[in-house]
Amino acid sequence: MATVASRAGAPRARGRALSTVSSRTSGRVLTTALVLVLGVFILGPLLWLGVRAFATGWTYPSLGPDGWTMHWWQAVFDDPNLVSSAVLSFKLAFVTMAVSALVCLPAAYAFARFDFPGRRFFLIGLFATNAFPKMGLFVALASLFYTLGLMSTFIGVVIIHLMGTVVFMTWIPAAAFAAVPRAYEEAARDAGAGRFTVLRTVTLPLALPGILVALIMSFLASFDEAQGTYLVGSPDYVTMPTQMYSLVLNYPPQVAAVFSILLSIPSALLLLLVRKHVMGGQLAEGFQIR
Amino acid sequence: MRRSPVVAAALLAPLALTLASCSSGSSSAGTAGGGTSVIVAASGDTNVQELWQQTLIPDFEKAHPGTKVTLTFDLHGNNDQQNFARLAAATQQKKDPGVDLVASFTDKAASAGLLAEVGSKVPSLASVDPKVVAAGGAGAIPYRASSVLLAYDSAKVPAPPKTLADLLTWIKAHPGRFTYNSPKSGGSGQAFVVSVLDSHTATADRDQMTTGYHKDLEKDWAPGWAQLASLNADVFQKGVYPNGNNQVLQLLSSGQIDMAPVWSDQFISGQAAGTIPATMKAQQIADPTFTGGAAYVGVTEASKHQDLAFQVADFMLQPDEQAKIAEKIAGYPAISMSRMSSQIQQKFAAAAANTLRPGYNPDHASDINNLWDQNVPGK
Amino acid sequence: MRPTPTQSTLKHRLGGLALASPPLLLVTIFVGFPIVVAVAYSLGHTGGPNATVSLIAKDQVTVDAWWKQSPGAYGVLLRDERFRRDLLVTVLVSLATTAIVLVLAWVIALYVRLTDTWVSRLLSALAVIPMFIPVVIASWVILTFYASDGFVRTVADQLGFTAPVWGYTTTAVVIGLVWTQLPFATLMVVSGVQGVPDALIEAGRDAGGSIPRVVWSVVAPMALVPTVIAGTFTAIGTLGSFTVPYFTGPNAPKMLGVDMNDYFQSYNLPQSSVVMAVVVFVVASGFGAVYVWANYRSSASTGRV
Numbered sequence: 013m014a015t016v017a018s019r020a021g022a023p024r025a026r027g028r029a030l031s032t033v034s035s036r037t038s039g040r041v042l043t044t045a046l047v048l049v050l051g052v053f054i055l056g057p058l059l060w061l062g063v064r065a066f067a068t069g070w071t072y073p074s075l076g077p078d079g080w081t082m083h084w085w086q087a088v089f090d091d092p093n094l095v096s097s098a099v100l101s102f103k104l105a106f107v108t109m110a111v112s113a114l115v116c117l118p119a120a121y122a123f124a125r126f127d128f129p130g131r132r133f134f135l136i137g138l139f140a141t142n143a144f145p146k147m148g149l150f151v152a153l154a155s156l157f158y159t160l161g162l163m164s165t166f167i168g169v170v171i172i173h174l175m176g177t178v179v180f181m182t183w184i185p186a187a188a189f190a191a192v193p194r195a196y197e198e199a200a201r202d203a204g205a206g207r208f209t210v211l212r213t214v215t216l217p218l219a220l221p222g223i224l225v226a227l228i229m230s231f232l233a234s235f236d237e238a239q240g241t242y243l244v245g246s247p248d249y250v251t252m253p254t255q256m257y258s259l260v261l262n263y264p265p266q267v268a269a270v271f272s273i274l275l276s277i278p279s280a281l282l283l284l285l286v287r288k289h290v291m292g293g294q295l296a297e298g299f300q301i302r
Numbered sequence: 303m304r305r306s307p308v309v310a311a312a313l314l315a316p317l318a319l320t321l322a323s324c325s326s327g328s329s330s331a332g333t334a335g336g337g338t339s340v341i342v343a344a345s346g347d348t349n350v351q352e353l354w355q356q357t358l359i360p361d362f363e364k365a366h367p368g369t370k371v372t373l374t375f376d377l378h379g380n381n382d383q384q385n386f387a388r389l390a391a392a393t394q395q396k397k398d399p400g401v402d403l404v405a406s407f408t409d410k411a412a413s414a415g416l417l418a419e420v421g422s423k424v425p426s427l428a429s430v431d432p433k434v435v436a437a438g439g440a441g442a443i444p445y446r447a448s449s450v451l452l453a454y455d456s457a458k459v460p461a462p463p464k465t466l467a468d469l470l471t472w473i474k475a476h477p478g479r480f481t482y483n484s485p486k487s488g489g490s491g492q493a494f495v496v497s498v499l500d501s502h503t504a505t506a507d508r509d510q511m512t513t514g515y516h517k518d519l520e521k522d523w524a525p526g527w528a529q530l531a532s533l534n535a536d537v538f539q540k541g542v543y544p545n546g547n548n549q550v551l552q553l554l555s556s557g558q559i560d561m562a563p564v565w566s567d568q569f570i571s572g573q574a575a576g577t578i579p580a581t582m583k584a585q586q587i588a589d590p591t592f593t594g595g596a597a598y599v600g601v602t603e604a605s606k607h608q609d610l611a612f613q614v615a616d617f618m619l620q621p622d623e624q625a626k627i628a629e630k631i632a633g634y635p636a637i638s639m640s641r642m643s644s645q646i647q648q649k650f651a652a653a654a655a656n657t658l659r660p661g662y663n664p665d666h667a668s669d670i671n672n673l674w675d676q677n678v679p680g681k
Numbered sequence: 682m683r684p685t686p687t688q689s690t691l692k693h694r695l696g697g698l699a700l701a702s703p704p705l706l707l708v709t710i711f712v713g714f715p716i717v718v719a720v721a722y723s724l725g726h727t728g729g730p731n732a733t734v735s736l737i738a739k740d741q742v743t744v745d746a747w748w749k750q751s752p753g754a755y756g757v758l759l760r761d762e763r764f765r766r767d768l769l770v771t772v773l774v775s776l777a778t779t780a781i782v783l784v785l786a787w788v789i790a791l792y793v794r795l796t797d798t799w800v801s802r803l804l805s806a807l808a809v810i811p812m813f814i815p816v817v818i819a820s821w822v823i824l825t826f827y828a829s830d831g832f833v834r835t836v837a838d839q840l841g842f843t844a845p846v847w848g849y850t851t852t853a854v855v856i857g858l859v860w861t862q863l864p865f866a867t868l869m870v871v872s873g874v875q876g877v878p879d880a881l882i883e884a885g886r887d888a889g890g891s892i893p894r895v896v897w898s899v900v901a902p903m904a905l906v907p908t909v910i911a912g913t914f915t916a917i918g919t920l921g922s923f924t925v926p927y928f929t930g931p932n933a934p935k936m937l938g939v940d941m942n943d944y945f946q947s948y949n950l951p952q953s954s955v956v957m958a959v960v961v962f963v964v965a966s967g968f969g970a971v972y973v974w975a976n977y978r979s980s981a982s983t984g985r986v
Contacts, residue, residue, distance in 0.1 A: 128694040144961075152719055156710075178707070264577065382946060668947060
């Protein structure tokens with residue numbers, strides 16, 4: 013519908029006429045209440061565990077820990093498994109992101125610009141296959157990977173992670189490409205630019221915010237992937253989520269707290285860096301069927 | 303549009319890392335040549351992991367220089383089924399299964415015929431009780447045992463129950479102060495469930511169900527299920543059964559419950575490490591006792607390093623190593639007590655180590671997991 | 682925006698198909714094929730790729746010829762009262778989570794759209810935070826917060842009353858699922874609501890409409906499709922979820938994600954586990970159909986189709 017028009021109007025002057033919402037006292041009270049409730053709901057659990065990372069022990073029902081210490085941090089860094097699994101997770105996430113971009117972006121471009129037979133069917137099919145619970149696919153996957161010689165290989169694990177990112181990397185960039193006005197491309201073509209030059213200088217830069225959002229979603233999807241990775245990757249490739257399962261179930265809660273903080277820091281940095289792009293309209297645009 | 307440096311970095315970084323990891327990934331496969339390295343796959347709790355990493359493996363490598371033993375450990379046995387699926391698929395397709403000695407899901411592997419026949423390759427096996435060896439299945443080699451005990455806070459429970467009947471009375475008299483983990487998630491909870499079931503099952507039937515699979519005999523369990531369901535209202539948080547041995551230990555240590563079934567080795571190690579308070583004590587109950595069990599290793603049929611793997615198994619059954627196992631994780635030795643030092647014999651006298659009551663056949667065990675889930679929570 | 686028809690030569694169209702093929706091929710091989718094998722297993726085919734798991738599986742329904750299908754495994758499970766109960770709970774939890782998430786997302790979206798203060802920025806930033814926390818950590822964090830010695834109970838105790846324990850209850854599962862699903866839904870609804878031009882809203886206000894009226898008649902219809910998207914994604918995502926219910930949920934009733942894992946790992950009944958996966962897939966497809974319908978409806982109304 014008015015996608016291009018609304019995007020062009022983007023950093024809009026927010027309804028100044030509607031700022032009366034926040035100026036009335038009842039509005040103020042409601043607003044404060046909402047912020048408090050949401051704050052506690054979202055941040056509360058994170059902080060509650062975060063403080064534990066520095067606690068010697070914690071007896072109910074005190075509001076604070078029994079004492080403060082850094083020795084849990086020592087314990088985590090001393091454990092070679094924990095650090096290596098975290099490093100592997102990051103490595104895998106980046107590699108998955110790159111491979112996914114390589115494999116899916118051309119397809120995204122094709123979905124956006126070419127009208128080939130079965131286009132919509134394939135688009136929906138990509139999405140539909142992800143709805144099947146992975147648990148039911150384990151054994152079939154194991155046999156398949158053995159037949160193909162992919163068991164316990166880095167490539168095998170990357171493929172598993174890749175499967176979780178295909179939807180993000182095709183749908184969202186497809187919408188981003190589709191939203192690039194053909195007029196610009198045609199103008200560049202008329203000016204004499206070759207196909208790839210047009211792609212590089214006109215299409216890609218304009219579609220970049222959408223692609224960036226897709227990259228981030230792929231990164232996060234890979235980061236969270238646990239069970240398929242275990243099936244294919246062990247014993248050589250143990251990632252952070254698998255390690256986390258054991259951590260929270262088998263170590264004192266303080267160790268889990270330390271690990272959680274360590275893992276959330278990079279994610280938080282990522283969030284800060286790309287907040288602007290993520291908060292834009294890319295995500296919604298990406299999931300409409302065209 | 304202004305090219306943001308962030309964007310550029312985000313696009314270049316993956317490329318750099320891809321190149322870096324492609325080169326490092328291929329070298330991590332390890333030197334699998336010849337018969338000088340084996341991979342051991344184990345699962346369980348952290349104390350078992352430490353046993354392997356800090357005692358068994360270094361000792362073996364020192365006694366057999368030039369060999370390398372790698373451990374892959376699955377905490378909590380969460381992924382046993384996946385590991386089993388891989389092993390089975392590899393064995394079928396005659397490929398390298400990636401593990402030479404399994405120290406987890408050996409029961410499943412044994413019944414599926416995935417373990418190599420022992421024959422005479424493990425001479426030390428002669429000093430292990432043949433019943434215990436047979437209980438593990440074809441190709442299984444026992445290397446340690448432990449039993450489930452009743453742990454309680456001696457400060458709050460001055461007179462702990464001595465029999466199962468007393469325990470059940472205590473639970474009803476102290477609502478919310480007892481729990482056990484769901485059978486599927488840990489052996490301590492499973493042992494409690496098994497003991498309740500056994501108190502209503504005829505011995506002859508029970509013996510049959512220990513060595514073989516007789517589904518028709520499972521109807522004997524009906525009164526046991528009813529009794530367990532009747533405990534719901536008096537168990538922690540009106541019917542919460544945590545997932546895992548460790549969760550229960552944490553509840554006990556933090557004072558949220560006063561009594562629970564626990565693994566002997568976990569309890570003793572926990573007290574030694576200080577994570578379980580000194581006021582906690584553990585004892586066996588009678589009529590019936592909680593079950594115990596041996597832990598087994600097995601050499602995989604598809605392994606390319608069978609001889610070395612058998613050597614590792616044999617090494618573990620030497621009295622010195624058995625003594626270390628007994629000491630490090632408070633596990634009971636698998637070999638006959640008479641071969642151990644008098645110190646060890648004394649230590650385990652009270653627990654009647656070598657007459658541990660065995661658990662059910664593995665197929666019955668998985669039925670117990672299922673039937674418990676069906677008949678107890680939420681009833 | 683549909684591709685323009687000027688370049689629809691056969692070569693061009695096939696070229697498009699070729700470009701699009703890598704991910705399609707990968708998904709077909711590594712997801713599509715296993716799905717077919719799994720469905721075949723649920724219908725009784727225990728040979729071939731399913732031989733491995735059938736080795737020691739118990740209580741399997743089998744067929745003896747490749748063209749025969751047997752719904753036996755489905756019958757067994759559907760007659761099981763425990764499965765029916767868990768299926769019901771899973772669907773209800775899914776719907777409840779979706780409803781709560783959508784309400785929260787809309788509240789935040791309206792704040793962001795109608796005002797431009799630090800409050801709206803703070804709200805939208807808060808809502809997005811959970812997206813960057815790995816789901817295992819999130820589950821653990823929710824459990825410790827609402828457990829019997831968690832924050833809620835501690836504060837209540839300090840204030841002198843006893844708060845209910847939500848750890849290990851279905852309530853905690855819903856809370857956990859809302860927590861993890863909120864970011865995506867908020868982003869969708871926020872951007873959908875952004876797409877409503879200022880001019881329309883102001884016109885509605887000038888015509889004398891109150892804010893709720895304007896929201897209902899102007900903003901909501903235009904943001905319908907992103908809302909439906911957010912709803913269906915949340916519903917589908919929570920249907921098969923495992924981590925959150927495993928950590929925070931009760932022993933009974935369980936979500937189907939946990940059940941699938943238990944049947945496979947602990948009870949040695951992999952065929953039932955796969956049957957459950959198929960059932961979840963069918964329900965998820967039902968939700969997905971709503972999404973496809975909403976898209977076509979909006980495309981039809983705007984002349985795109």
